[in-house]
Amino acid sequence: MADSVPAALRQADVNIWKCATKAAQLQNVKPIMAYWCEYWVVNQILAKQLHTADEDILAYTTSLMDKLEQTKAEYANEDAIMDDTAGQAYVEQFAQETLDRAERVVKASRVTQQTATTFDAAATFFHVVNIWGPADQETQQKIKYAKWNAARIVKAIKEGKDPNESNPTQEEHPQPQLDANDPAVQNPNSGPSTPIYRRATVEEVPDADLRRDAAGMSPRQSPVSGGPSPTSESALRLPGVPTDLHQPAQPGYFDSTSHNLSNSGATPDLPGPPIGWAPSQRSSETSPPPTTWSQPPINPPSASAWPPQQPSAASTNPPTFATNLPSTAAVASPPVSPPTDSYYTNMAPTAYTARPTAPPIPLAASYAAVQDVNLTVDEAAIIGAQKHAKWAISALNFEDVPTAVKELRQALQLLGAT
Numbered sequence: 001m002a003d004s005v006p007a008a009l010r011q012a013d014v015n016i017w018k019c020a021t022k023a024a025q026l027q028n029v030k031p032i033m034a035y036w037c038e039y040w041v042v043n044q045i046l047a048k049q050l051h052t053a054d055e056d057i058l059a060y061t062t063s064l065m066d067k068l069e070q071t072k073a074e075y076a077n078e079d080a081i082m083d084d085t086a087g088q089a090y091v092e093q094f095a096q097e098t099l100d101r102a103e104r105v106v107k108a109s110r111v112t113q114q115t116a117t118t119f120d121a122a123a124t125f126f127h128v129v130n131i132w133g134p135a136d137q138e139t140q141q142k143i144k145y146a147k148w149n150a151a152r153i154v155k156a157i158k159e160g161k162d163p164n165e166s167n168p169t170q171e172e173h174p175q176p177q178l179d180a181n182d183p184a185v186q187n188p189n190s191g192p193s194t195p196i197y198r199r200a201t202v203e204e205v206p207d208a209d210l211r212r213d214a215a216g217m218s219p220r221q222s223p224v225s226g227g228p229s230p231t232s233e234s235a236l237r238l239p240g241v242p243t244d245l246h247q248p249a250q251p252g253y254f255d256s257t258s259h260n261l262s263n264s265g266a267t268p269d270l271p272g273p274p275i276g277w278a279p280s281q282r283s284s285e286t287s288p289p290p291t292t293w294s295q296p297p298i299n300p301p302s303a304s305a306w307p308p309q310q311p312s313a314a315s316t317n318p319p320t321f322a323t324n325l326p327s328t329a330a331v332a333s334p335p336v337s338p339p340t341d342s343y344y345t346n347m348a349p350t351a352y353t354a355r356p357t358a359p360p361i362p363l364a365a366s367y368a369a370v371q372d373v374n375l376t377v378d379e380a381a382i383i384g385a386q387k388h389a390k391w392a393i394s395a396l397n398f399e400d401v402p403t404a405v406k407e408l409r410q411a412l413q414l415l416g417a418t
Helices: 007-012 014-025 031-047 055-073 082-106 113-132 139-160 252-266 339-347 379-397 401-414
Strands: none
Touching: 007 014, 007 055, 007 139, 014 031, 031 055, 031 082, 031 252, 082 113, 082 139, 082 379, 113 139, 252 401, 379 401
């Protein structure tokens, strides 16, 4: 039987005998690790020609080779057996977990004979990594560390001592001694004799053109602070324009705004221009605010309720003015007499029709319903996904990103994800 390790193998090479013994112990609980242990044992026996020195070793080697072929056929879909990269990551992860388990016992100061066995098993599992080439410096250091701890614990137990007394402890770095002649040590609360001036930063000296209020907007200049207008307000008052609308009184409003935009790069809070109107360089006093047109009632009011304005077809559009005129040349149109009642009765009701509203924009196609994914939740799929996830972690520990991605994808496929 393959599980019966011959005694001659222990006499020939104790490390091979230990690995063969661990493979027999892991046969039922960790078949993948047992496979690689037996694989390493066969390679070592053939490399050292041990099968030619003893008949029992030859029979044992032959049975192991047959068993390896059976295991490969049984786990044909197992990447940790069929793929060398995944197998190496699995062995390294298993050996590291064994070493970590023994170190936790040492840190807890609960070392026993079993702890020495665990350290020795970790060293044996790290030897298996030699299947894929010579071990690196880090792996060799781990093997030496595990063997040293195992020998230390066994020696302490044989001598009747507590093995926890010889546990390695972390060295504490001593704190540097303070100089008694240092002024800072003699008077730690004393500050420097000369004041330290801090350099001004951009945040401490805000630009006057970029000052903003608490809401983050640039404050507009108050109309009261502006100088007197060269033209009287009554000369610029137009009939039919409400007088309670806010209108900036500072000349050159748009010129100064465009200058600030080119220098600071900020966008002030400006009202949008009305439809059919283009901004031009003119004084703000000569430009009336845009008027809002709405549909009148069915029964028109009396003539006295209407503001005086020109009853023509141009009344349906906002008033326009000539551009690029000096502020002193702007003259308002003279008021006209209010229209009679017969004008409103004969006027077609379609003159003040509301603009048709645009149809609502349909929702974007990006709000598609999320399709449900058929996930697999059976126990076999979960166990397989956990294995692939562990192997992915093992691959990442050794910076093997392609193998980690491959294992994670296989884990997702087992769970039904794409």
